[in-house]
Amino acid sequence: MSLxxxxxxxxxxAFLVGSIFLARTLNNLSKVLSGVDKTVERLPDQLDDVMKETGQLLNHSNDTLADVNKKIAALSPLFYILGDIGESSRKLSSSLVDVTMSMKKDTNEGKDMTRRQDLGGLYGALALGYYFKEKRKALKEIDKDEISA
Structure with a gap:
């Protein structure tokens, strides 16, 4: 044989080895593409199932949300009542603070007046009793106004 x-x-x-390698590679590629084809064929059915499940999930979520809204609507009057009670107690406590502050101011004024005029004990006690009587009348009138309001 010559050179x-x-x-x-x-x-x-070399051509035979290259052809065998190329044939095996193409054969493996063919198997992969066959698997992809089977997956793509099943994809529409799988997407239909996913869409059906998603629709059911949305329907159940809407039902749950409607139920929660009904329950919250049923509880709303309770919250309004609690708010009204809080507002009433705030008004009552603020009026009590006002009465207490005015009593403190008036008793201090009466105390100063008795010291200035040097009237002392019995007259001071009578003045204090009269003051409490007048304040009680004023409180009763305030209570009547709040009840009628």
Whole structure:
């Protein structure tokens, strides 16, 4: 064999090895593409199932939300009542603070007056009793106004 024949033989062997490698690679690629084809064929059915489940989930969520809204609506009057009670107690406590502050101011004024005029004990006690009587009348009138309001 000549050198040309040996070269052609080596090229033939290289071509055969390359062809075998290429055939195996193409065969594996064919299997992968076949699997992708099967997956793509099942995809519309799977998407239909997912869409049905999503629709059911949204329907159940809407039902749950409607139920929660009904229950909150049923509890709303309770919250309004609690708010009214809090507002009433705030008004009552603020009016009590006002009465207490005015009593404190008036008793201090009476105390100063008795000291200035040096009237002392009995007259001071009578003045204090009269003051409490007048304040009681004023408180009763305030209570009547709040009850009628």
């Amino acid at each position: 040309t024949g040996i070269g052609v033989l080596l090229m033939g062997i």
